[in-house]
Structures are given as structure tokens and as C-alpha cells.
Amino acid sequence: MADLPRNRTPLVITALAAMGILFVALPLAALLVRAPWSHLIDELSSSGAWTALRLSIEVSLAAAALSLILGAPVAWVLARSKIPGRSVLRAIVILPLVLPPVVGGVGLLAALGRRGIAGRWLDAIGIQLTFTIWGAVVATTFVSIPLVILAVEAGLRSLDPRFEQAASTMGASRGYVLRHVTLPLLRPQLAAGLVLAWARALGEFGATITFAGNLAGRTQTLPLAVYQARQTDPGAAILTSLLLVAMSLIVLVSMRDRVFAR
Amino acid sequence: MTLLADVGLERGPLRVRAELEARDGETLALLGPNGSGKSTVVTCLAGLLPPDTGSVVLDGRTLDDTAVGTHVAAEDRSVGVVFQDLLLFPHRSALENVAFPLRARGLSAADARARSDELLERLGFPTARVHARPGDLSGGEAQRVALARALIHRPRLLLLDEPTSSLDVRARSEIRPLIRSILAGFTGARILVTHDPVEALTLAHRIVVLEEGRVTQSGTPEGLRNAPHTSYVADLVGVNLFAGRLEPLDRGTGSVVTPAGSVVVPWPEDLPSEPVDGVLAVLRPSDVVLHTSRPEGSARNVVHGRVAEIAIEGERARVRLAGSPPVVAEITIGSVGRLGLREEGQAWASFKAVEVSLVLP
Numbered sequence: 001m002a003d004l005p006r007n008r009t010p011l012v013i014t015a016l017a018a019m020g021i022l023f024v025a026l027p028l029a030a031l032l033v034r035a036p037w038s039h040l041i042d043e044l045s046s047s048g049a050w051t052a053l054r055l056s057i058e059v060s061l062a063a064a065a066l067s068l069i070l071g072a073p074v075a076w077v078l079a080r081s082k083i084p085g086r087s088v089l090r091a092i093v094i095l096p097l098v099l100p101p102v103v104g105g106v107g108l109l110a111a112l113g114r115r116g117i118a119g120r121w122l123d124a125i126g127i128q129l130t131f132t133i134w135g136a137v138v139a140t141t142f143v144s145i146p147l148v149i150l151a152v153e154a155g156l157r158s159l160d161p162r163f164e165q166a167a168s169t170m171g172a173s174r175g176y177v178l179r180h181v182t183l184p185l186l187r188p189q190l191a192a193g194l195v196l197a198w199a200r201a202l203g204e205f206g207a208t209i210t211f212a213g214n215l216a217g218r219t220q221t222l223p224l225a226v227y228q229a230r231q232t233d234p235g236a237a238i239l240t241s242l243l244l245v246a247m248s249l250i251v252l253v254s255m256r257d258r259v260f261a262r
Numbered sequence: 263m264t265l266l267a268d269v270g271l272e273r274g275p276l277r278v279r280a281e282l283e284a285r286d287g288e289t290l291a292l293l294g295p296n297g298s299g300k301s302t303v304v305t306c307l308a309g310l311l312p313p314d315t316g317s318v319v320l321d322g323r324t325l326d327d328t329a330v331g332t333h334v335a336a337e338d339r340s341v342g343v344v345f346q347d348l349l350l351f352p353h354r355s356a357l358e359n360v361a362f363p364l365r366a367r368g369l370s371a372a373d374a375r376a377r378s379d380e381l382l383e384r385l386g387f388p389t390a391r392v393h394a395r396p397g398d399l400s401g402g403e404a405q406r407v408a409l410a411r412a413l414i415h416r417p418r419l420l421l422l423d424e425p426t427s428s429l430d431v432r433a434r435s436e437i438r439p440l441i442r443s444i445l446a447g448f449t450g451a452r453i454l455v456t457h458d459p460v461e462a463l464t465l466a467h468r469i470v471v472l473e474e475g476r477v478t479q480s481g482t483p484e485g486l487r488n489a490p491h492t493s494y495v496a497d498l499v500g501v502n503l504f505a506g507r508l509e510p511l512d513r514g515t516g517s518v519v520t521p522a523g524s525v526v527v528p529w530p531e532d533l534p535s536e537p538v539d540g541v542l543a544v545l546r547p548s549d550v551v552l553h554t555s556r557p558e559g560s561a562r563n564v565v566h567g568r569v570a571e572i573a574i575e576g577e578r579a580r581v582r583l584a585g586s587p588p589v590v591a592e593i594t595i596g597s598v599g600r601l602g603l604r605e606e607g608q609a610w611a612s613f614k615a616v617e618v619s620l621v622l623p
Contacts, residue, residue, distance in 0.1 A: 160349075162345070162349055163349055163351060165310050165336070166343070166345055166349040167351075167362070167366070168309075168310070168335070168336040168337045169308045169309065169310065169336045169337070169339070169341055169342075169343045170337075170362055170363035170366055170411070170415070171337050171338075171363055171366045171367045171415065172337055172362070172363075172366035173337055173366070174337075176366050180362075180365075180366075181351060184353045185351075185352070185353060187353075
């Protein structure tokens with residue numbers, strides 16, 4: 001049987017789609033046009049962009065890992081336990097997704113800052129998070145963790161629990177079932193959660209600058225470096241921005257099959 | 263090797279109460295319609311669902327006893343289960359699926375693979391396919407993997423939950439002899455759950471019938487066929503079964519020859535025109551027409567004999583005709599009166615060849 005010709009896209013949709021694409025692509029194109037390419041190397045090295053890039057990679061990977069380690073168990077509880085008030089609990093842990101990150105930063109200061117309600121105890125045993133790379137990791141994890149929770153909870157809900165029951169009739173202990181049945185079956189969702197959290201962590205700004213500060217070489221990730229350069233050296237800001245665009249594009253392209261194509 | 267179970271379970275609106283005994287070297291069929299609670303009982307025996315009341319004892323070991331609060335978890339029982347939809351792990355190859363029960367019990371990877379390989383081969387699984395994922399297996403191959411996975415750790419109790427329901431007709435006739443030989447070679451207690459009367463009648467030594475959570479009858483296949491207690495049992499197991507040798511007759515038909523007489527049947531489409539031994543012919547009693555004189559018509563099968571029994575069940579009557587072969591007919595009470603049938607009288611039964619279905623070995 002011959003394929004039917006595709007329906008022609010209505011003109012109005014084509015026009016609006018072109019505007020939509022232009023809307024997103026124009027600022028990116030402008031960055032490329034306005035970048036002071038001739039001073040590429042000088043500007044990037046003098047503005048500390050390389051240090052910021054390294055920090056960004058370290059912080060975002062650590063935050064993605066921490067989000068997975070803490071977020072996946074939260075997803076388990078939300079999907080499988082019968083504790084009361086689950087929907088309220090879900091709303092609370094998903095909140096960082098919609099909250100302005102600066103609010104998260106303020107909250108983290110009140111909780112884990114040196115005089116925060118929990119931070120003073122950490123301070124007493126010599127642990128300080130504010131103005132350290134660990135502070136940047138904590139702030140970034142705060143905004144990334146909902147993405148892991150959402151992805152893994154959806155995965156757990158679509159997982160047929162009878163696979164795990166079948167495994168237990170084969171003599172598998174609960175730990176063995178978790179390692180050899182549940183987690184392997186959840187792999188696509190765990191990977192999706194991890195990559196989404198990493199992408200989100202890479203662009204984090206508000207919570208990090210509020211909680212961890214903007215210290216070059218210690219807490220200044222790429223977005224913070226762009227913000228700082230913007231005030232003194234617009235050319236460096238554009239080049240640093242392009243660095244971030246390139247990084248983000250790599251992450252998105254690397255996850256396209258895994259996350260979007262499903 | 264004996265399983266003794268007497269359990270009460272409540273699942274939503276369904277209350278199940280089942281008493282089962284699977285003795286030495288015996289296959290017990292749990293027969294019932296969908297929603298009768300069969301799978302609930304299997305889930306309970308496997309240890310996945312503790313009974314609300316009652317006990318389960320396997321080979322003298324108490325697995326469940328609600329009176330004293332005993333419940334042995336599924337992973338600590340020695341059961342092999344073939345689940346209705348198989349539940350093969352999609353992320354593991356055929357071989358890794360079979361090896362799972364051994365690996366979970368701590369056997370080394372090499373030993374587990376060797377044993378799994380050997381068992382798969384014995385069950386007729388193609389050697390070249392052992393590394394295929396379940397999604398790439400045919401129905402018959404997947405069934406063999408599920409059977410191997412249930413048997414690999416040599417359980418003391420084998421539970422087969424609708425083991426052929428996921429297969430098409432062709433694969434089913436291919437798997438049934440395999441299940442028969444597995445059941446025959448298995449030394450522990452074995453329970454076959456099915457809604458297919460032919461499967462129960464041909465594979466089991468004893469049958470327990472479950473309807474709406476209650477056991478309505480239990481006994482040998484012979485006993486159930488001769489005296490069904492409920493209309494469901496009559497409908498399901500009260501079928502006429504003729505076991506014998508299939509011989510080609512004229513074009514498109516054959517004859518199942520039994521010691522007690524023969525029956526004309528349609529010849530299976532792709533079967534070569536040669537005699538086949540060990541064939542079962544199944545005929546529903548409601549497809550049999552009764553007459554008081556020799557019938558004239560196109561029906562290929564006509565049996566004359568004495569009316570041995572007329573059993574009334576509600577609006578229907580089951581009439582046993584002692585002819586050659588003996589035939590049971592199910593007709594309305596009105597027809598009994600109209601025909602003037604009475605026990606010890608004479609009657610003719612007729613049925614068309616196409617109404618007889620065949621189960622090949």
C-alpha cells in the first residue's frame with residue numbers, strides 16, 4: 001500500500017512556528033554575532049571563565065549525583081508507601097521547581113547558614129557550607145532534585161510490581177530484588193532524572209549566588225561569572241555565555257534519545 | 263511430597279475459601295472460570311499473599327498457619343511458579359532468566375549458566391537463542407524459558423498458572439506434551455491452574471473446581487464427568503471425550519477409533535493423511551441431538567443405545583446414552599418430555615463431524 005501524502009501544514013501554524021523558532025534562536029544568534037572573537041583567548045582567560053567552567057562541571061555533576069542519591073528514595077516513598085499526606089509531601093519536594101531559586105537560597109541560608117537553625121550545629125563541629133564549593137553543590141541540588149523525583153516516581157508507577165514478586169518466589173531476598181530487578185528495570189528513568197538534574201544544575205544561578213556567594217575560584221560557576229562580567233566587561237560576558245550555551249547544548253544533545261525520544 | 267492447604271482469603275469483593283490436597287506424584291488441577299479466585303489461591307501458595315485464615319503445609323513443613331501466626335515469606339519457600347503472563351525479566355536474556363533463581367540463591371555465575379543451559383536444551387529451547395531477550399522470543403520459546411525458570415532450582419511445589427493461556431493454538435499443541443512430560447517427571451507436588459477443561463481432564467489426576475471463591479466439586483476427571491455437581495462443572499468438564507487412534511476416512515474427514523466405538527471428525531488441515539495415535543476428540547453435550555427413531559439427515563455420527571441416565575439440572579437435562587461409543591447429550595427438560603425419553607428406554611443420538619474438536623498428542 002502506498003503511503004498517503006502528508007497533510008499540508010496550515011499556513012498560520014507555519015508562520016507562528018517560524019516566529020517561535022526565531023524568538024528562541026535570535027538571542028543565541030546575537031551572542032554569536034556580537035562576540036569579540038578576535039579577543040577570544042585573552043578575554044576568556046582574563047575573566048576567569050576557565051576556572052568557572054571547571055567549577056560548573058564539578059558542581060553540576062556533584063549536584064546531579066546527590067539529587068539521584070536523595071531523590072530516588074523520595075520517589076520510592078511517594079510512589080509506593082502508604083504514608084498519609086503523600087500529595088502534600090510531593091508538593092513540598094517538587095516546590096523548588098517553581099520557586100524562584102533566590103527564595104531557595106534565602107531558605108538555605110536560614111537553615112544551613114552559619115547562624116541557621118541547623119547550620120549553627122554544623123558550624124559547631126567545624127562544617128561551613130556558605131561561601132564554599134559544597135555550599136554551591138547544596139544550593140544546586142536544592143533546585144535539581146525535583147527533576148529526579150518526578151522522573152523516578154513516574155518510572156516506579158509504571159513498573160509492574162509483579163516482576164519483583166515473581167523474583168521473590170525464586171528465592172531472591174529484598175536486597176537482591178532491588179539490585180537485580182527493580183533498579184535495572186528503572187534504568188531509563190534513573191538516567192533521565194540524572195541527565196535532567198545535571199542540565200538544570202548547569203544553569204543554576206539564584207540559589208547558588210544567594211547561599212554560596214560569588215567567589216571566583218570557589219563558588220563562581222559559569223552563570224555567576226556571566227553575571228559578574230556583565231557589569232565590567234560586556235565582551236567577556238558574551239563569550240562566557242557562549243561557553244555555557246555550548247555546554248548546555250552538549251548535555252541536551254547527549255540526552256535526546258534517552259529522554260525525549262521515549 | 264504432599265501439599266495440604268486450607269485457606270481463606272479476602273480480596274476486595276471476592277472471598278475465597280479453598281481446600282486443596284496434592285498428593286505424592288499427583289497433578290492437581292484447579293479449574294474455574296475467570297474471577298473465581300484461582301490466581302488468588304496461587305498467589306497465596308507461592309507466599310506472596312498471606313491467607314486471612316487457615317494453613318498451608320508442604321511436606322510436613324508449615325508455611326502458613328494463621329492460628330499461630332506462621333508465615334514463611336515467598337523467598338524462603340521452595341516453589342516454582344509459571345505465571346499466567348510468564349513475567350520473564352525483560353532486561354535479562356533467556357539464559358539469565360533461567361539462571362536467576364540459582365544466582366539469587368548464591369550459586370556461582372558459571373555453575374548457574376551451565377545448569378540453565380542444560381535444562382533449556384532438555385526442554386527443547388534452541389541453543390542459538392539463549393542470549394535473546396524475552397521481547398524477541400516466540401510464544402513457545404518464552405514458555406520454555408518460563409518453565410525452565412520454575413524448575414531450575416528443583417522446587418518441592420510446582421505451580422502452573424494458566425500455563426498455555428498466552429499461546430496461540432499452534433504453540434499450545436506444541437507446549438502441552440512438554441507440560442505433560444514435565445508434570446510426569448516432577449517428583450514434588452504440582453498444581454495446574456486452568457480454565458480449560460480439556461487441559462484439566464488430560465493433564466490432571468484430580469480436579470478441584472473453584473466457582474466464585476468456593477470449591478464446588480473435587481474428584482477425579484472421571485468422577486467429575488460422570489456426575490457434575492453444578493451446571494458450570496457440567497458445562498466445562500461434562501464434555502464427551504473420545505480417546506483413540508485417528509485414521510483417515512474419506513476426503514477431509516477422519517475417524518477416531520476407540521475400544522468402545524468410533525467417531526467421525528474433520529481431518530486437521532495441515533496433517534498428513536496417516537494414522538495418529540493418542541488423539542482426543544472433544545464433543546460438547548449441547549451439540550448432540552437426540553431422537554426416538556433412526557434420524558435422517560446429514561449428521562455423520564449416529565449412535566444408538568439405551569438411555570442409562572437422565573440427570574436434571576435446572577432447566578437442562580443431561581442424558582447418558584449407553585451406545586458405542588457412549589455419549590452424553592444435554593437437552594432442555596421440554597425436549598425430554600416431547601421425545602418421551604425415559605431411563606432404560608432406547609434412543610438415537612446424532613452429531614455433526616464439525617462439532618467434534620481434536621486434541622492431537
